[in-house]
Amino acid sequence: MRNFRDKVAVVTGGASGIGYALAEALLAEGAKVVLADIEEGALDAACTALSGKGGEVLGVRTDVADQRSIEELAQRTVDRFGGVNLLCNNAGVGGFQRFESTSREMWEWTLAVDLWGVIDGTRIFLPLLKEQEDAHILNTASMSGFCYGPFLAPYSVAKAGVVALTESLYREFRYTKVNVGLSVLCPAYTATNIGADERNAPADVVLREEADPALQQVRDHVDAMVQAGKSAAEVAAIALDGIRADKLHIIPHQSWLEAVEERIGNILAGRPVGDEPASVLADPTR
Numbered sequence: 001m002r003n004f005r006d007k008v009a010v011v012t013g014g015a016s017g018i019g020y021a022l023a024e025a026l027l028a029e030g031a032k033v034v035l036a037d038i039e040e041g042a043l044d045a046a047c048t049a050l051s052g053k054g055g056e057v058l059g060v061r062t063d064v065a066d067q068r069s070i071e072e073l074a075q076r077t078v079d080r081f082g083g084v085n086l087l088c089n090n091a092g093v094g095g096f097q098r099f100e101s102t103s104r105e106m107w108e109w110t111l112a113v114d115l116w117g118v119i120d121g122t123r124i125f126l127p128l129l130k131e132q133e134d135a136h137i138l139n140t141a142s143m144s145g146f147c148y149g150p151f152l153a154p155y156s157v158a159k160a161g162v163v164a165l166t167e168s169l170y171r172e173f174r175y176t177k178v179n180v181g182l183s184v185l186c187p188a189y190t191a192t193n194i195g196a197d198e199r200n201a202p203a204d205v206v207l208r209e210e211a212d213p214a215l216q217q218v219r220d221h222v223d224a225m226v227q228a229g230k231s232a233a234e235v236a237a238i239a240l241d242g243i244r245a246d247k248l249h250i251i252p253h254q255s256w257l258e259a260v261e262e263r264i265g266n267i268l269a270g271r272p273v274g275d276e277p278a279s280v281l282a283d284p285t286r
Helices: 016-029 042-052 068-080 104-130 153-176 196-199 213-227 232-244 255-268 278-282
Strands: 008-012 032-037 057-063 084-090 136-140 183-185
Touching: 008 068, 008 104, 008 255, 016 032, 016 042, 016 068, 016 084, 016 232, 032 042, 032 068, 042 057, 057 068, 057 136, 068 104, 084 104, 104 136, 104 255, 136 232, 153 183, 183 232
Parallel strands: 008 032, 008 084, 032 057, 084 136, 136 183
Antiparallel strands: none
């Protein structure tokens, strides 16, 4: 997909963070954007703020953990614009908690949003994308899809799954001649409000601060690193450039590839997988 003018793009998790920045960048290039988010108030505010910033914008309240909600999103998109060219499976949640204090409900919610939301989004929208001459899927994962730190098991499992799904489909589509491009966006520290993700948690999920108060200092430290990271607009611009270049892996924080290289080297050498390089963690903007 070399340009986005007059293309129809669907962006989940679009009311804030990277999703909002993707929508803003796409609208500026003349795309028509369907903004999907679970927070109705934030969604309305985002659509109002984005109106008049280029292409046309439509807001659709969507819970990506519910496949019927994604089906409705697809139908609303077709009813309004007649088709879809670009699907951005971007909605995500995740935070720090010890495995032993993490309930099954927390696991189910995290995987439902971060992994099943991507699987169902891709499955439901793929027939619509295949109808287009120019179509692409952008799945938002994370560097946590490659490097697995402590206290982040559900998030890491989900993001590793998104990387695996995207790579597998990339190879499958080349084999089966499906004319839909695929990219997986793997940012590290990006200034978003993901640290407040539990505002949308189901009622049966015990919040991390309550279930594991001893880790609050870790959460506060990581949130500070997140807020000091790249802006969502920077990451969105890199993502669109990656789509234009038909990149499979889009890595906004290039220095984190040091951690991936170290991990693979340790695996090949039969050594325990080490921690990420201190130089990477020290500078969240890299």
